[in-house]
Amino acid sequence: MHDDAAPPPEEPLARLLRTGPFPDALRAAMDASGLTLDRIRHRLHGLGTPVSTATLSCWRSGRHQPSQTAALAALASLERVLDVPPGALSSLLGPSRPRSRWLRLAADAPGLTALWPEPRRRDVSDAYRSVDSRWISSLRCLNRHMRLEIDAHGREHRVWMRQVVRAEQDGPDRTVLAHLPDTPGSVPSLDLRPPCRRGAVVENPHTGMLVAEVLFSRPLRRGDTAIFEATLTHAEPRPPAREFTFRQQAPAGEYALEVHFHPAALPATCYAFSSSIASGRDARRVLHPTDGCVHVIGSRAGPGVFGIRWE
Secondary structure: OOOOOOOOOOOHHHHHHHHOOHHHHHHHHHHHHOOOHHHHHHHHHHOOOOOOHHHHHHHHHOOOOOOOHHHHHHHHHHHHHOOOOOOOOHHHOOOOOOOOHHHHHHHHOOOHHHHOOOOHHHHHHHHHHOOOOOOHHHEEEEEEEEEEEEOOOOEEEEEEEEEEEEEOOOOOOEEEEEEOOOOOOOOOEEEEOOOOEEEEEEEEOOOOEEEEEEEOOOOOOOOOEEEEEEEEEOOOOOOEOOEEEEEEOOOOOEEEEEEEEOHHHOOOOEEEEEEEOOOOOEEEEEOOOEOOEEEEEEEOOOOEEEEEEEO
């Protein structure tokens, strides 16, 4: 007697590892592993083949693929981490594509969530997985201007920001805005100036964190620029504030930070600071408020944390 029963259907991951394409197979293997990008990065580092979360994200999204010797060695380690057969992913690689210098810099930069300290890093990482952040490393920030208003009780009242970004490849139709107050407080309301509009939004009422997609009016082509302007306003109870910072994962153009203090909440001391990922050095410079305001301006800053603190 012959068994004419149909063979069991092939699992999606097994099929993708057999047929590709590479980014789809990698994404499926990562999902099946249950590991976050940060955990994968940590395990690759332990195997002696370090890769940033930004690079892993680029591989997974298909923006670029491993081609250099070090990247191919890391891919072999990645197959071990994801528990797929040796060569299963590397065999799916197609011809490498030329990339601009900017995309190489962005791919080699630290992942954005790595710039946050624990336990905030975990909160931000979870939020970024809930929004579409695939285009962040394809957008170069040419200019960033941010202003914080402090109320009479020394609390964060309103944050205004404007960014000018340039697409380094075809396709970006959004970016991601992340805001986490200095101390836990209410989640601020978000207003975007048209033509930009809100996409998916993640809020954490325990920390006051807000992570939101900022949708452009159209997908950008390489070389196109976009300007987005946002205002974040806190309702009561507002969170106390002792610093105003921003984090960037790749080299950028100019930035300007301002803090406007209510006359009843002028600080005794105030200083600008920066923490460079590349050099590992911290810098600090005393600021002298004028008419209740302080500001700091910088240019050509690399990956790191930049801000103003006061006491």
